[in-house]
Amino acid sequence: xxxxxxxxxxxxxxxxxxxxxxxxALLLRHGECTASDLASQLGVSVQVMRRHLRSLEDDGLVExxxxxxxxxxxxxxxxxxxxxxxxxxxxSEHFALGLMESLAGALPAEAVHQLLEQQAREKATDYLRQIxxxxxxxxxxxxxxxxxxxxxxxxxxxxxxxxxxxxxxSEYHCSVMRIAEQFPCVCDQELQLIRxxxxxxxxxxxxxxxxxxxxxxxxxxPTQG
Numbered sequence: 001x002x003x004x005x006x007x008x009x010x011x012x013x014x015x016x017x018x019x020x021x022x023x024x025a026l027l028l029r030h031g032e033c034t035a036s037d038l039a040s041q042l043g044v045s046v047q048v049m050r051r052h053l054r055s056l057e058d059d060g061l062v063e064x065x066x067x068x069x070x071x072x073x074x075x076x077x078x079x080x081x082x083x084x085x086x087x088x089x090x091x092s093e094h095f096a097l098g099l100m101e102s103l104a105g106a107l108p109a110e111a112v113h114q115l116l117e118q119q120a121r122e123k124a125t126d127y128l129r130q131i132x133x134x135x136x137x138x139x140x141x142x143x144x145x146x147x148x149x150x151x152x153x154x155x156x157x158x159x160x161x162x163x164x165x166x167x168x169x170s171e172y173h174c175s176v177m178r179i180a181e182q183f184p185c186v187c188d189q190e191l192q193l194i195r196x197x198x199x200x201x202x203x204x205x206x207x208x209x210x211x212x213x214x215x216x217x218x219x220x221x222p223t224q225g
Contacts, residue, residue, distance in 0.1 A: 019044060020052050024061065024084060028153060028172050031214035032079040053078055061087065079214075088153065088173045096176075100183050109185075116189040124196030136201065136222055140167045143197065151175030159219055166221040168206065169194065174216060177209070184210055194218045 023038050030037075039049035056062040061084035066074035103112055131142040140156045147154040153173035159166030180186045187210060195203045200223050207217035 017052075019048075020056060023049070023052055023056065024080065024087065025153075027062065027078060027080050027084070028088060028214070032077045034075045034077055036075070038078070056084070060084075085173075097179050097182070100179055100186075104183065113185060113188075116185060117192060120189045120193040121196055124193050127193075127197045131197070136165065136167060136198070136220065139198070140169060140220065144169065147171065159221070161219075163219070163221045166219060168217055168219050170207065170215050170217040172215045174209065180210060187216075190216070191218070194220070 019042055022042055026038055026041060027033060035049045035053055036046050038053075039046045042049070053062060053064070057064070060081055062078050063081050064076040064078045067077045103115065107115075127143060127146060130146060131139045133139075134142075137156075144154045144156050151173070152171045152175055154169065154171045156167050156169050159168050174180065176186055187208065191203070191205055195201075198220055201220040202223060203221075204219050205217070206219045207213050207215050209216050
């Protein structure tokens with residue numbers, strides 16, 4: 001996703017500017033960056049970028065830690081704080097979280113899993129209808145567009161491992177993150193959702209925000225034959 005597209009996904013209130021908003025979006029996408037990295041991608045001087053980062057730090061949206069990268073002074077690596085993460089669209093409604101809490105309290109765990117599996121199948125059926133036919137790349141790209149409309153910061157890229165024709169779907173902002181933090185089984189439903197949406201592929205999780213890192217990712221490998 002380009003910096004322009006990422007900038008369009010941010011909803012930053014208060015004192016903001018295109019450069020500040022784009023910097024937040026790039027930190028969301030990459031996990032962490034130096035001021036030099038951000039300045040290069042946004043076409044501004046390092047000095048200007050540092051001023052923006054200090055301003056964002058004062059607002060509690062970013063934080064930094066020094067990291068040695070060879071001889072000389074350590075470079076500060078910047079990342080979003082929890083407050084910075086919360087500036088992006090979040091579809092985790094209080095009602096949905098309360099509903100999950102009620103279900104978990106009233107039903108056996110297996111029944112909750114069955115309900116989530118049913119929801120995944122129904123959602124996948126809707127996705128299949130909307131993405132239609134075409135190459136795997138075309139269908140994955142259409143799914144990316146649907147997920148963005150639902151509040152995810154999503155993108156796809158060719159699989160860099162030894163899987164010709166494969167693709168990796170990455171999501172840097174999860175619209176159900178607050179629910180997933182309390183009910184990780186929701187993440188299992190997301191994996192099943194992608195599998196049902198691409199029945200002609202082997203789908204595996206390659207990144208998981210609840211485990212480590214700054215994104216969730218799924219590798220899609222076309223089934224041979």
